[in-house]
Amino acid sequence: MQKRKEIGTIPPMDKTTFFSLASAAADAAAEIQLSYLKEGVTYHSKSVRHDRVTQADTESEAAIVERIRRDFPDHNIYGEEEEYRKTRSDYTWIIDPLDGTNNFSKGFPFFAVSIALSVNGNLIGGLVRDPVRNETFSAYRGTGAYCNGESIHCSETVNLQDALLATGFYYDRDSRMEQTLREISCLFRQGIVGIRRTGSAALDLSYIAAGRFDGFWEFRLHPWDFAAGALILSEAGGMAETRELTPLPLDKPSSILASNGYLHSQLHSVLETCPA
Ligand code: IPD
Ligand code: CA
Numbered sequence: 365m366q367k368r369k370e371i372g373t374i375p376p377m378d379k380t381t382f383f384s385l386a387s388a389a390a391d392a393a394a395e396i397q398l399s400y401l402k403e404g405v406t407y408h409s410k411s412v413r414h415d416r417v418t419q420a421d422t423e424s425e426a427a428i429v430e431r432i433r434r435d436f437p438d439h440n441i442y443g444e445e446e447e448y449r450k451t452r453s454d455y456t457w458i459i460d461p462l463d464g465t466n467n468f469s470k471g472f473p474f475f476a477v478s479i480a481l482s483v484n485g486n487l488i489g490g491l492v493r494d495p496v497r498n499e500t501f502s503a504y505r506g507t508g509a510y511c512n513g514e515s516i517h518c519s520e521t522v523n524l525q526d527a528l529l530a531t532g533f534y535y536d537r538d539s540r541m542e543q544t545l546r547e548i549s550c551l552f553r554q555g556i557v558g559i560r561r562t563g564s565a566a567l568d569l570s571y572i573a574a575g576r577f578d579g580f581w582e583f584r585l586h587p588w589d590f591a592a593g594a595l596i597l598s599e600a601g602g603m604a605e606t607r608e609l610t611p612l613p614l615d616k617p618s619s620i621l622a623s624n625g626y627l628h629s630q631l632h633s634v635l636e637t638c639p640a
């Protein structure tokens with residue numbers, strides 16, 4: 365039986381290697397998306413009628429995976445559109461090739477490419493690319509967060525009354541949806557500035573990192589929705605956890621509560637005390 369590689373023997377994925385590969389992969393996906401946006405988007409439904417997938421989703425994921433495999437054929441890939449054979453590598457790329465598909469399918473120009481890298485279950489790199497605004501949010505563990513190369517930081521908002529928040533809805537329109545609507549009302553009763561539903565969780569998290577939003581919550585997201593954004597946010601001084609205030613799992617869906625850090629416990633307490 366082949367001996368499992370020790371972490372010390374794995375060629376390190378340094379910051380420069382991560383950024384150049386992740387941005388080349390995001391460029392390839394962004395180009396596909398912009399060309400479909402210009403020429404016309406076609407889609408079909410997945411789980412339910414409003415859970416759409418476009419040709420751009422699948423082609424973008426294929427382009428990202430092809431770019432990664434050119435340099436690192438043995439790395440694991442955890443992507444939204446395809447299931448990939450598990451390898452013995454300690455590295456896993458967590459990919460949402462197009463976050464905001466419903467927006468994209470309607471020509472609403474708010475969507476992103478999200479690419480994260482984990483080693484043995486720890487996030488080390490994240491990149492979120494907004495092809496329409498040409499903004500790239502990125503982070504490498506321990507070295508801060510950036511937007512187009514400029515350092516970014518979370519807001520210093522300390523009162524919920526000064527907060528602009530974001531949330532997300534679901535493909536299943538069940539009790540989670542009803543609870544989210546109740547929570548929106550509970551938060552508005554605190555006198556907050558407002559709540560936005562952008563349709564891209566990756567950008568919601570990046571926007572908290574950039575100080576544009578102060579907090580975000582959603583009941584059920586997949587790791588590919590939040591992995592890159594969560595690292596970017598924590599490197600910008602913020603926090604992203606489950607609603608139970610535990611670390612976000614990187615191998616299964618979970619709830620999420622994210623903020624600039626200052627508002628974390630206030631947000632948590634309003635959500636937890638909101639009547640079910
Ligand atoms: C969706 C977006 C949206 C969130 C949904 C996600 P998709 O991802 O991130 O903001 O509210 O829960 O599924 O399907 O567009 O990749
Ligand atoms: Ca997504």
Ligand code: CA
Pocket residue numbers: 421444460461462463464465
């Ligand atoms: Ca997606």
